[in-house]
């Protein structure tokens with residue numbers, strides 16, 4: 444696989460197989476790299492669509508970030524190439540498909556399955572945050588399941604590489620305008636919140652702040668209107684963990700390494 448990264452790829456390097464899914468910007472196909480017989484997922488994006496939606500820079504950032512990440516719970520991006528009309532991403536093939544379809548099928552997951560997923564995602568996010576990468580889009584639609592049932596974070600389309608202004612600007616904060624100096628927009632703790640929402644949805648089958656209208660969902664989020672339904676029955680340990688993650692003050696959210704020591708995770712997650 445190491446050879447997979449460096450090469451200048453063209454479509455002729457691959458045998459194209461069945462379509463795996465449709466995205467907004469194009470399709471994903473099963474493919475086999477001819478020399479190595481390596482099975483991959485080939486994501487085909489139309490340049491015209493990317494230009495129309497003005498996401499070219501986002502795609503380049505996604506490729507840049509994901510191609511440098513190596514973690515068992517992060518989908519590998521081996522490389523990319525493009526021709527006149529399309530951009531092609533050479534991605535790891537996740538044999539058991541999309542998590543959101545599995546969640547729809549099962550309605551909700553057991554506490555053991557949920558805790559195992561949450562623990563693996565926490566480890567992947569600890570790895571990302573260690574590299575100053577925030578995903579910012581953790582949700583069932585962006586999670587895939589590998590051949591051994593392990594979760595893989597895909598789609599770094601909304602991820603950002605945060606830089607510590609103090610370190611990069613080496614003390615010349617003076618020239619930054621207020622909105623940049625106090626840029627409170629977010630730090631890595633946004634992923635802790637999203638993981639808490641995901642944990643709730645794994646256990647109950649619906650996200651915690653769901654409402655008919657967007658305006659109602661918005662209000663429920665900002666008020667942290669967190670309610671646990673009577674059914675399905677969920678342990679108080681699970682509710683305790685979720686309550687420590689869905690905290691309005693981002694600095695008060697349970698840090699990811701503490702999550703891995705939480706009793707609910709320790710007692711329910713399969714050893715990695």
Ligand SMILES: O=C(O)c1cc(-c2cccc(F)c2)nc2ccccc12
Nearest residue numbers: 490493494499502503506523525530
């Ligand atoms: O014609 C190009 O040079 C082109 C290159 C890339 C591109 C280059 C590296 C990585 C990546 F993900 C995408 N994206 C595009 C999107 C729309 C239109 C043109 C392009």
Ligand SMILES: [Mg+2]
Nearest residue numbers: 584585598600
């Ligand atoms: Mg996505």
